[in-house]
Amino acid sequence: MQLIPCPWCGPREQTEFHYGGQADVAYPDDPAALTDEQWAHFVFFRDNPKGPFAERWFHSAGCRTWFRAVRDTRTYAFLPGSSA
Amino acid sequence: MTADLLAPVHLLDAWRARFEDLTVELAGRHDLAITLAPSTAALAVRVAPGAAAVAEVALGVPLPTRPLAWEPTLRGQSLHLGPDEWLVTDVAATSAAAWEAVTRPALAAVGAAASDVSAQYADLRLQGRAARELLSFGCALDLRPASFGPRTCARTLLGQSGVLLVGHDDGEFQLLVRTSFAGYVAAWLLDAAEEYR
Structure with a gap:
């Protein structure tokens, strides 16, 4: 089974985690000023790169904290040292 | 009948006899004892x-x-x-x-x-040399003393249930289980111990 490196607990099995989607999606500075299209882009549109992808992960069965990690979408390998 | 006449009963009291039977049955062949600790x-x-x-x-x-x-x-x-x-x-x-x-x-x-959160957990204790192997049937952590020694604790999965696993100085494992999963974990432990029977 895939091991995911939790920055606090260390490597744990994938089943202990929940996926949280793309990392670093900033909340709009002025949400009210956005058009419907811009808001839809913020809410629904995510990158889908072939290669390294920064993601949010939640260690739900362990320390119960969110963290950020970079995973290569081609190989599923987590980049060493990317968890924080 | 007043409330102060009631003695506290372990959540898994109905399982106590089955755990005791297991220990007696394995005596001499495998070193394993599962006991219930009173909640604190x-x-x-x-x-x-x-x-x-x-x-x-x-x-x-x-x-x-x-x-x-x-x-x-x-x-x-x-x-x-x-x-x-x-x-x-x-x-x-x-x-x-x-x-x-x-x-x-x-x-x-x-x-x-x-x-x-006193009512949150049921407390089980696993003693003996077979305890580590028994837990490892359903727990992905490396439970060998080098990585999970005394004074270590970890929340992880045992079978399908989340547990809080606590290592003690004498090699004993303390298993703190959410009350709603306690029956499942008790059944899981007995099922895993079938291996030794």
Whole structure:
């Protein structure tokens, strides 16, 4: 089974985690000023790169904290040292 | 009949005889004993980042800083569960609600919180040389002493259930299970022990 490196607990099995989607999606500075299209882009549109992808992960069965990690979408390998 | 005549009964009391039968049956062949420990008063303590040292003073028990470590206190345990989360138990507290009422304002002053979670866990103990192997049938952690030794605790999965696994000095494993999963874990342990019967 895939091991995911939790920055606090260390490597744990994938089943202990929940996926949280793309990392670093900033909340709009002025949400009210956005058009419907811009808001839809913020809410629904995510990158889908072939290669390294920064993601949010939640260690739900362990320390119960969110963290950020970079995973290569081609190989599923987590980049060493990317968890924080 | 008044309430004070009622004796506290372990949540898994109905399983006690089956665990005892298992120990008797395995005697001489495999070193394994599963016992039930009485539940203790417990507080879930959440502390803001960097405030652990002041919270420790307000609480009156040590809060270990190393990840996945626990320390015995004068009357219980202090377990580090997450970056900002500890579980503090007290075997001598007669009223967990009173303990919470005293602790909560003291901790609030330093930006921390305490909640009475005494009814949250059922406490099981696994002793003997086969205990580590039995747990490893359903737990992905490396439970060998080099990586999961005494004074280590970890929340993880055992079978399908989340458990809090605590390593003791004498090689004993303490298994704290959420009450609603306790029956499942008891059944899982007995099923896993079929291997030895």
